[in-house]
Structures are given as C-alpha cells and as structure tokens.
Amino acid sequence: MGKMKEENERLKMMLEKVEKEYHSLQLRFFDILQREASKKGGEDSAAPLDEEEEPKLVSLCLGRSPREPKKDEITDKYSKQKENEDLQANLTLSLDFKSASSKEQLSDMIPMNTSEGLKEEDSTNKLIRTKDGGDEISELTPPTKKARVCVKARCDTPTMHDGCQWRKYGRKIAKGNPCPRAYYRCTLAPACPVRKHVQRCAEDMSILTTTYEGTHNHSLPASATAMASTTSAAVSMLLSGCSISQHTDHNFASHANSPTLFSGLNLGLLDQRPRANQALLRTPSSHFLPTITLDMTSAPSSSTHVHCLPSSFASTPRIPSLSPNFCSSESNIPLSFWRKGLSKSGTTVPIGKTYINPFNMGNQFQEHFYQQCFKNQEPLAEILTKAISTDTSLCSVIAAAISSISGQGSSSENMGDGKFFGYFNKSSPSSSSSQGGNFTLLQPQWPFSLPKTSTPPSNVDHINHWISEINYHH
DNA sequence: CGGGTTTGACCGGCGC
C-alpha cells in the first residue's frame, strides 16, 4: 500500500512536471503559429476569430472527391473560399467543397434542435462522463453550436460498422436522392443523444454518407472510439473555427472488405464564414449547421497525386492511423494493406493544405511505423506509440491541435487537460506553403496522456528539438 | 418475450 502510494506520488510529480513542460511547449507552439499567421497575414489568420457568433457551416472535407461538379454552385456560398481557390489554385488552404455540396449532402445539414453539442463534445474530449439523465435539453451549451460530422465512405454494407450499436428509428426518402435515408440512434447507453443517418449517394451508390450528430455520453467500446474520436474531434475543430480536410486513400476505402481508414486530418485556416446564398442552399444556409464532412471516397486520381513531402519526411507517411473498420466488423487488416499506405509516404500531401495525423490507435504496424519515423529517436517513438495506443482521449488531442493550428487557442476548454504535442512542418517546400501558411503535421499530436504515460523529460527535450526544427523550417 | 425494424403518421420550420 505504502509503496503504491509512493509510486502514486512519484507519478503525480512526474505528471506535474510534464504538464509544465507541456505548457511551455504549448506556448512555443502558439508562438510559432502566431509567427506563421502574421507571416501570411491577411484572410487566413482572420478566419477563426469570428466563429463565436456565427455557427459555421464549415465543410471539413476529409478527402478529395473524384468529382467536383457542383463546386461552383456551392462555393458561391463560400465565395471567399472560392476566391482563394481561384487565386491560389491548388495552393489554397481551402477544403474541398466538391460533392459535399451535392444535394443529398446539403440536405444533411438540417437544423438541430438540441443543444448538447458543444458541451458534450467537450466532455467527451476529456473523457468525462456526463450524467446520462437525458438532460441534454438543460445543457449549458450555446444553443447555436451543434455540429455534425458527415462521413462519406465507400461501403457495401447498408451501414458502416463504427463500433457503436445503433437502432433504426426512421426512414425517409429525402428529396433529390432516390435512396432512402435511414435514421439511427445510439443504443449503447439508454440516454445517449447520438444519432446518425445513413444515406447512399445518389450519384455513386457505393458511397455511403453517414452523418453523426451529438456525442456519446458513455464510454465506448474500443472499436467505436476511433470513429467517435474522429467525429468529436472534427466537431471540436469545427466549433473552434477551424476547417479540416481529411484525406483518405481511395485504395483503402475501396479495398476488399473496404475498411475505411482515416489517414490524417487536413487542416485549413480558411475563413469559414458561410456566405449565405439562400437561393442555392436553402436548408443549410438558413440553419447554418456546422457540418463536417469526412470524405473518404477519394478517387485514385486525386489520392495518388504527386505532391511531395520534404525529403526529410519521406519516411513519414500519412499513415492511415485512425482505422475504424466501418464496413467489415473484422479488424484484421492485412499487413500488405497497411504497407500500401506506408508506401504512399510522401505522396499525398496536396500543396497548401495542412495535414495532421492525429489519430493513432495502437497497433503493431504503427509501432513499426513510428520506429521508422523516429529512427533516431527510438525511445520517443516507443513511448509515443505506447501513449497513443493507450490514450483514448484523442478528441482533446485533436481538438487541441486544431485549435492551436487555428492560431487562436480558442477552445481552451479542450486544451484544459492538454495532452498533445504537435510536430509539424511545412507541407511543401514549394512556395505554396509559405504563401498559404500551412503546415503539415507529419506526426500525430502525441496524446501525452500524462497519467497513463510517464514521459521522461528527455522525451520532452526531443520534442523541444522538434519544435526548434519547426522554427527552423519556418 | 424482448429487442430491433418497418412504415405511415405526426410535428415543426421554412418558403411562398
């Protein structure tokens, strides 16, 4: 007993220490970000500032869509983004608006009448169990902020296997899409407010669009944490005024059994304020639902593109890290499958986009990956791997990362229990990055969940080192 | 019999 107590004390001390170090690092991180922001000046840095009032219809597009037919139509609404796109061509920070704007997607952006969104996101991020009492109505959250996460993935099954248990409660044929939309409620906990609706894409029936709403107020099975983390994180990011784009390799998604993999977050610093164009986007524009779209249907043409990472990072692939197997309930992804992802290292970073690779579920392969990444820093790699594999609070990690990226540090609530370090670097040596001021977070934000991983200070030194590198690169 | 699904009814928001 006494021994344990002692150990406990020691851990506490360690925790404090690491926390302090974390904070100092955080400061440096913000410093960097600020510098970056001021460098690029202008619109991008201004983006996250006015989130408070306007609920955002931020399209967090996690991936590229093969087709972008209605882009213009939609981007009318996001005239600013369009501007950026036009001006900077491929170099923009923008998200892909593409098919996220297609009708069925738009119809996803419907008003939310509950207000649990933000708070629940936060509580989830901190792994704090909120009371289940079904008191979502009395949540203190700003009522305007409830975001949705829309996941598009190729999936043959009627619904994605995200690890949760869902109960269907409705079905509707939405306008503009012959495919019926199914409504599900989470049944893992009696009062869980999470809902999702699933609909096949009208244009491509193999694409399944799943829209998640709300956050689980209960602990999740391991198989479900990935998705939950993703959605929560995305929502957090969204709510903190950031835009995300997550790219997924089409080859993953379309692979046999098509496990859908997240390969990283793509962050942009766009001004996300929706430009209301009521004529075009009646429902969404009138309700301004913050909606995140994780598009994992990228076509090969767009996902195997040629952008190159700085050579020094060629060995740091945007590994498909968050890997919920939505379509198959099995999680035995062949190694070759992962290798495929690995082999794509350094080939999938669109210029001018910011990538983060924040999701990492423990996994053998990833361990290998980290060792590769940190050839020279094996201990760190190991520790990080361990941390990642044990820390389930990815939400806060990601959210913190994003809010940091956004340069505002706004979502302090997410940073409160801060548990991440971001390693980032310019996404491309080309002018684009300097122009757009984007970073590539080549490494995940290490979820240094302090209680779980006693990180020796020496590793923090490593991080310091990395951050100096960042400074250098900038 | 319990739990899930189906499906038509219902409701509320919105535009006209």
Add this chain to the structure above:
DNA sequence: GCGCCGGTCAAACCCG
C-alpha cells in the same frame, strides 16, 4: 395559411 420537407414517433411487425 398552406404546402413542402426533414426529422421523429410509435404501432405493427419480425426475428431469434
């Protein structure tokens, strides 16, 4: 006010 539409409810039904 009316109709449209997305979302939800709940009775009926199905299934193990």
